Amino acid sequence: MSAWDTNPVLTIEHLTMRFGGLVAIDDLSFNVGRGDITALIGPNGAGKTTVFNCVTGFYKPTEGRIVMNRSNGEHYLLERMPDFQISAQAKVARTFQNIRLFGGMTLLENLMVAQHNPLMLASGYSLAGIFGLASFRKAERDAVEKARYWLDKTNLIDRADAPAADLPYGDQRRLEIARAMCSGPELLCLDEPAAGLNPKESAELNALLQYIRKEHDTSILLIEHDMSVVMEISDHVVVLDYGEKISDGSAAEVKDDPKVIAAYLGVPDEEVDTVEEEVGL
Amino acid sequence: MSAKSDNLLAVSLKDAAAGGLIALALFSVLIGMKAEVASGLGGQLGIEYRWVAVAIAVAVVFGGRLLLNLFVWKADKPVTETAGSFMPSAKMLAPLGKYAMPLFLILAVALPFLLLSAYGARGSRQYLDLAILVTTYVMLGWGLNIVVGLAGLLDLGYVAFYAVGAYSYALLAQYFGFSFWICLPLAGILAAFWGIILGFPVLRLRGDYLAIVTLAFGEIIRVVLLNWYEFTGGPDGISGIPRPSFFGLEFKRGEGGFADTFGLDYSSIHRIIFLYYLILIMALITNFVTMRLRKLPVGRAWEALREDEIACRSLGINTTNTKLTAFALGAMFGGFAGSFFATRQGFISPESFTFIESAVILAIVVLGGLGSQIGVVIAAIVMIGGFEFFRGLEEYRMLVFGLLMVVIMVWRPRGLISTRNPSITLSGKKAKGISADLVQEGHG
Ligand SMILES: Nc1ncnc2c1ncn2[C@@H]1O[C@H](COP(=O)(O)OP(=O)(O)OP(=O)(O)O)[C@@H](O)[C@H]1O
Ligand SMILES: [Mg+2]
Numbered sequence: 001m002s003a004w005d006t007n008p009v010l011t012i013e014h015l016t017m018r019f020g021g022l023v024a025i026d027d028l029s030f031n032v033g034r035g036d037i038t039a040l041i042g043p044n045g046a047g048k049t050t051v052f053n054c055v056t057g058f059y060k061p062t063e064g065r066i067v068m069n070r071s072n073g074e075h076y077l078l079e080r081m082p083d084f085q086i087s088a089q090a091k092v093a094r095t096f097q098n099i100r101l102f103g104g105m106t107l108l109e110n111l112m113v114a115q116h117n118p119l120m121l122a123s124g125y126s127l128a129g130i131f132g133l134a135s136f137r138k139a140e141r142d143a144v145e146k147a148r149y150w151l152d153k154t155n156l157i158d159r160a161d162a163p164a165a166d167l168p169y170g171d172q173r174r175l176e177i178a179r180a181m182c183s184g185p186e187l188l189c190l191d192e193p194a195a196g197l198n199p200k201e202s203a204e205l206n207a208l209l210q211y212i213r214k215e216h217d218t219s220i221l222l223i224e225h226d227m228s229v230v231m232e233i234s235d236h237v238v239v240l241d242y243g244e245k246i247s248d249g250s251a252a253e254v255k256d257d258p259k260v261i262a263a264y265l266g267v268p269d270e271e272v273d274t275v276e277e278e279v280g281l
Numbered sequence: 282m283s284a285k286s287d288n289l290l291a292v293s294l295k296d297a298a299a300g301g302l303i304a305l306a307l308f309s310v311l312i313g314m315k316a317e318v319a320s321g322l323g324g325q326l327g328i329e330y331r332w333v334a335v336a337i338a339v340a341v342v343f344g345g346r347l348l349l350n351l352f353v354w355k356a357d358k359p360v361t362e363t364a365g366s367f368m369p370s371a372k373m374l375a376p377l378g379k380y381a382m383p384l385f386l387i388l389a390v391a392l393p394f395l396l397l398s399a400y401g402a403r404g405s406r407q408y409l410d411l412a413i414l415v416t417t418y419v420m421l422g423w424g425l426n427i428v429v430g431l432a433g434l435l436d437l438g439y440v441a442f443y444a445v446g447a448y449s450y451a452l453l454a455q456y457f458g459f460s461f462w463i464c465l466p467l468a469g470i471l472a473a474f475w476g477i478i479l480g481f482p483v484l485r486l487r488g489d490y491l492a493i494v495t496l497a498f499g500e501i502i503r504v505v506l507l508n509w510y511e512f513t514g515g516p517d518g519i520s521g522i523p524r525p526s527f528f529g530l531e532f533k534r535g536e537g538g539f540a541d542t543f544g545l546d547y548s549s550i551h552r553i554i555f556l557y558y559l560i561l562i563m564a565l566i567t568n569f570v571t572m573r574l575r576k577l578p579v580g581r582a583w584e585a586l587r588e589d590e591i592a593c594r595s596l597g598i599n600t601t602n603t604k605l606t607a608f609a610l611g612a613m614f615g616g617f618a619g620s621f622f623a624t625r626q627g628f629i630s631p632e633s634f635t636f637i638e639s640a641v642i643l644a645i646v647v648l649g650g651l652g653s654q655i656g657v658v659i660a661a662i663v664m665i666g667g668f669e670f671f672r673g674l675e676e677y678r679m680l681v682f683g684l685l686m687v688v689i690m691v692w693r694p695r696g697l698i699s700t701r702n703p704s705i706t707l708s709g710k711k712a713k714g715i716s717a718d719l720v721q722e723g724h725g
Contacts, residue, residue, distance in 0.1 A: 056595060087597035094595050102588035104720030105581075106703045112578070113585040114596045119578035130573050148707065160707040165719040183596050 002249070004033030004236050008069060009187055009219045010055070010092075015064035017050055017243075024050045026243040028064070032187065032236075034071070037213055037220045039230045039251075042240035043263060048223045049097055051240070052189050055221075056094045057083030068092060070186055071217055088117050093185035095176040097192050097223075103165030107156055107175055110164050111147035114182035119143055150178040154208065170201040174208070181212065188212065190222040194229050202226065206233050231255065239263065293350035301343035308338045381655050389416075389561055393554045402550045409553045413560055413625065415665045417618055420564035422645040422657035424614030427571055429643065430652035431580065432607035433587030433722060434484070435492040438499025439642055441479075442472040442612040444634035446619020448506060451519040451629055461525040465620050472616020473609040480608040484601060499639055506631040518630025525624050527555055560621055567614045568654055574610075576704045583607050584652075584704075588721045641665075648689055650696030651722060659697055 008031035017025040025047045032038045040048050053059040055066055055078060066078040068090040076090035086092050102110050112119070122128075122139030151157040154174040159167065164175060173193055180188055193209075194202050210233060212218055224230050230237060230251065237254040239247040241263040247254050254260055313335040314328050392412055396405035421443065428436045449468035453459045459467070483494050506513045513519065524531070545551070574580040582603045585593050593600055623629050645664055649656030667685065671678045693699065700714030 058591070058594075083594045084597050084599050087595060088599075096592070096595075100589050100592040100595075102585045102592065104588055104701055104715055105584060106706070106715070108705060108707050109581060109584075109703055112705060113581050113593070113598070116578050116582050116596060116598050120582075123577050123579070125579075130570065130577070144705070144707070151707075157707075161703060161713075163715045163719045179596070 002033075002236075004031045004036055004038070007034050008032055009034040009071075010221065011065075011067040011069070012051070012055070013065040013067070015051070015054060015066065016062045017047070017054055017059060018062045024243050025054070025061075025240075028240070028243070028245050030238045030245060030248055032219060032221050034069075034219055035213065036235040037209060037222065037233050038236045038238065039234035040221060040223050040238050040240065041225070041227075041230060045242075046240040047243040048240055049191055050243075052094060052191055052221075052223065054079070055086075055189060056092060057081055057086040068187065087183055087185070091184065091186040092189065093180035093183050093187070094189040095173075095180055095191055095193060097195070099169075099172050099176055101164040101172055101176060101179070104163060106161050107151060107164055107167075108144070108147055108160045110175060110179050111150060111182045112143055114179045115143045115146065117183075146182060150181050153211065154178045155204070170197050173197065174205070177208065177212075181216070181218070185218055188218050188220050190220065192223050192225060194224060194226045202229060205229075209233055289351065289355055293347055293355060296350055297343050297347035300346040301339050304339045304342035305335070308335045312338055381659075385655070385658055393557055397550070402548050406550060406553060409550070409557055411666065411669055413553070413557050414669075415661050416557070416560045416564050417622060418642065418645060418661040418665050419658050420560065420567050420618045420621075421615060421642045422649065422661055423564065423567045423571060423654060424611050424618065425642050425646050426649075426652065426654065426657055427574075427583070427614070428607050428611035429646050431571075431575065431587065432583040432604060434604060434607065435488070435495070436608070436611070437492050437496035437636075437639055437643065438502075439495075439611070439615055440634045440636070440638040441499040441502040442476060442615030443619040443622065443638065444502055444506060444631070445472045445475050445612075446616030447623040447629050447634070448513060448519075448619075449616065450620035450623045451522045452513070454523050455519060455521075461523065461620075461624050465617060468620035469613045469616040472619065473613035476609040476612025477605055480605045484604045484608065496636065496639070499634075499636060503631050503634050506634070514630075516630060516632075518628055518632075520628040522623050522627050522629065524552065524627065525556070525559065556621075556625055560618075560625075563617055563621060567617075570610075571654065579603065579606060581704055644686070648686070648696055650693075650699040652701060652720075653696065653698040656696055656698035 010032040012031070013029050015025055015028040016023070028047075028051065040051060042048055050059065054061045054064075057078060061079050064079065068076040068078055068086075070076070070091060076086075078086055078090060078092070081090065102113060105113070119139060123136045128136050148157065148160075151160050154177065156167075156171060156175055156178065159171075164172065167175060173196070177188075177190065177193065180190075190209075194205055197205060206229060209220055209222070213220055222234075234251050237247070237249065237251050238245060239254055239257070239260050241259075246259045246263055247257040249257075313331055315331060317327050317329045318325070393405075393409060396408050396412075399405070400408065421439070425436065425439045428434050428439070446468040449471045450461070450464040453464045453467060454461075479495075479498050483491060483498065486494055507515055509515065575584075582593065582598050583606075585596075585598070586600060586603055590600055593603075622633070626633075641664065645657055645660045648664065649658070649660035663685075664682075668678070668682065671681050674681060689697070695718070699720075700716060701720050702714050
């Protein structure tokens with residue numbers, strides 16, 4: 001029994017997702033360990049993003065159970081919750097493969113929107129806010145401080161008042177992570193955060209993810225194509241191919257799994273050896 | 282070079298000729314033949330041929346298409362682009378946004394006195410009436426701006442809430458004898474209530490579907506008002522709606538009236554001035570509330586919703602409720618404006634609440650620049666003022682009006698004032714406005 005099975009933050013059991021005749025995920029089960037960085041990898045179209053969409057409530061799974069175990073002991077059955085409650089109550093945040101920022105709003109505003117629920121409460125559902133009560137003003141100051149903290153951590157503080165759409169690509173990716181963190185998540189799901197980054201940005205991202213995991217009560221589940229990133233930072237790797245789990249273990253174990261090599265090279269298992277010889281592995 | 286322009290001419294001519302042919306085929310039936318009841322022949326049906334009219338119509342299509350081809354569609358530099366550069370640029374309008382607000386405010390407050398001193402009590406009445414009309418549309422524009430400009434929900438049936446407000450006031454006054462000051466909040470609440478009831482099923486839809494369903498709801502309300510004869514008076518409308526009082530003092534001649542109490546000579550202009558200030562204050566309250574809300578979490582959520590609804594949901598924002606608040610709030614201000622309309626007119630009928638009203642209000646918001654408060658003011662003055670100004674042109678008024686809209690849209694496709702001001706800044710200073718091409722318009 002591995003470490004991630006003893007005290008998982010997220011448990012996925014027999015998850016199946018069908019789109020008409022297409023089985024995007026087929027009877028998938030795995031655990032995400034508390035405090036771990038878990039990588040979900042697989043070739044294009046393997047169903048990785050679909051797993052994220054099921055976890056965060058954007059798709060309702062055809063079958064299966066997704067349980068979020070919060071650190072305060074509460075359990076949430078995510079497959080039954082509407083998407084916005086998954087973020088608000090179960091404390092699961094996510095980023096998107098094709099970045100989804102509020103482009104016409106400033107970086108600070110983006111991070112303020114992420115703190116909508118606590119601020120809404122503090123503003124007395126806007127009534128206290130309209131009259132500018134002191135309690136709301138304080139809550140707003142705190143929210144700005146939190147935003148400042150994350151802008152600082154993501155090296156975006158200089159452009160805090162610039163519109164998000166004006167940022168270069170790499171900065172947009174980091175801003176999306178900062179925004180997700182501002183909602184105070186216990187599980188952070190990142191969909192290809194290193195896509196399109198240069199090596200320097202990629203290294204910075206690794207450092208940021210390590211920092212988040214260490215300093216905050218946040219476990220990370222990430223989808224990644226860049227193997228060097230996966231090998232370097234992840235404690236646990238789950239490999240998907242055609243919606244099925246083909247491997248599950250530590251980074252070192254998965255790397256040597258012939259099934260994984262076969263899936264990535266696109267050949268049947270029997271021919272793996274010959275192919276490996278050819279490519280000089 | 283000359284070969285290219287020759288070629289351009291040939292292609293354009295060919296295209297224009299094709300257009301002309303299609304026009305000929307269509308117009309020879311549509312325009313060329315007119316069914317007529319021949320007079321004097323016992324009401325026999327005859328056909329009148331109008332070939333000259335057909336020739337003119339076809340020539341217009343041919344010529345117009347040729348010109349468009351040469352100068353816009355196939356030209357290297359479309360005139361629509363160069364035309365924009367002759368007009369003042371966006372940058373020149375930006376400081377206008379800053380100074381316009383206080384300037385407009387001072388002007389608006391002083392207006393009745395300026396008019397009175399310039400034209401006297403008699404002469405200024407029509408101008409004051411126009412000012413009241415414009416201010417009503419400013420208020421409606423501001424109300425709709427919450428829904429369309431901030432939350433990005435395209436609402437084509439806004440007039441429904443205007444109607445609910447007007448009828449609430451009229452019916453409450455008629456059946457219960459409530460005064461204006463009791464009816465005003467009630468009308469707003471009822472309109473907001475209707476907003477929520479309509480919003481629940483409607484706000485699941487997005488984009489075009491939302492637009493169409495809101496349009497239908499606008500029409501349904503009007504048709505109900507028209508046909509529920511026993512309750513609303515149907516096409517006869519409701520008359521004798523009580524006029525507002527100045528905190529209990531009525532605007533009447535003699536003992537106990539407004540003029541008598543303040544030791545003034547009675548004049549009917551007093552009531553008009555009062556109405557003007559009433560709508561001005563109501564509009565300013567609308568503006569104040571909107572501006573406050575924009576800086577509160579709910580306002581930011583509206584704008585975020587307009588930018589990206591999916592991202593909003595991933596951040597724990599209940600998008601249905603957020604849309605509903607925008608819808609209900611917009612409806613409430615529409616309701617307030619409606620009850621003001623009822624008390625000003627003293628008579629209402631379903632005819633005042635047709636789709637064209639929704640379209641005019643929406644045009645004000647879009648021309649002014651989605652989300653821009655001062656833009657709405659300018660657009661309302663230009664549109665409603667212009668409408669009255671060109672009254673002399675009679676049926677060509679609509680043509681002038683349409684041309685004006687086209688010109689504005691060519692010049693400033695995102696509306697007059699289209700930069701967005703951030704709702705909060707880290708530096709504490711006023712941040713630079715965000716250019717319109719970065720801001721999303723919303724998808725419903
Ligand atoms: N909403 C949907 N409707 C129909 N089919 C879908 C839908 N979403 C995903 N799919 C299909 O499910 C399969 C898995 O898609 P998914 O986006 O999860 O892959 P992925 O592993 O994220 O790939 P990539 O690495 O390219 O991002 C694909 O065949 C895709 O076409
Ligand atoms: Mg994907």
